Amino acid sequence: MRNNKGITFVGLVVTIIVLLVLAGVSISLFVGNNGILKRTKSAASVKEKTTAEQEVKISIMDAQMAYYTESTANGNVGKGKFLGNTSYYINNCTSSDKDGIIVTRGSGVDDTSNSGEITVKYKAKSGNFYTFVFDLANPEEFKFVTGPTDS
Numbered sequence: 001m002r003n004n005k006g007i008t009f010v011g012l013v014v015t016i017i018v019l020l021v022l023a024g025v026s027i028s029l030f031v032g033n034n035g036i037l038k039r040t041k042s043a044a045s046v047k048e049k050t051t052a053e054q055e056v057k058i059s060i061m062d063a064q065m066a067y068y069t070e071s072t073a074n075g076n077v078g079k080g081k082f083l084g085n086t087s088y089y090i091n092n093c094t095s096s097d098k099d100g101i102i103v104t105r106g107s108g109v110d111d112t113s114n115s116g117e118i119t120v121k122y123k124a125k126s127g128n129f130y131t132f133v134f135d136l137a138n139p140e141e142f143k144f145v146t147g148p149t150d151s
Contacts, residue, residue: 052130055093063088080113
């Protein structure tokens with residue numbers, strides 16, 4: 001009798017085929033249409049937009065507190081003086097490029113206004129811009145949010 005040691009050619013081919021199938025499945029899970037890379041990029045985008053929204057909301061709350069403090073002492077002050085002021089957004093936005101925050105008052109909105117549109121354009125660390133629009137009468141809710149854009 002022959003003493004056979006080692007593997008057969010058929011066994012080697014089957015092993016290689018199984019390894020190729022596993023490699024193909026792994027690669028498709030990693031880079032496919034619903035792969036890990038695509039989901040990671042999507043999650044990063046959602047996180048950036050949520051961070052921008054939270055920072056703008058914190059700034060709005062700070063501006064509202066300043067408004068309520070001032071309005072108890074001086075009845076002639078409007079929300080426009082505080083919520084339409086860039087400094088409240090710059091001071092409270094920690095993850096943005098400070099030069100990238102632009103606050104625009106809608107037509108007819110001044111320091112004595114308690115209604116009207118305010119637009120806050122926020123620049124994230126990635127360089128993407130997000131635009132938040134709200135009304136002075138209801139600053140807790142954004143009328144709309146756009147972004148990310150590159151300017």
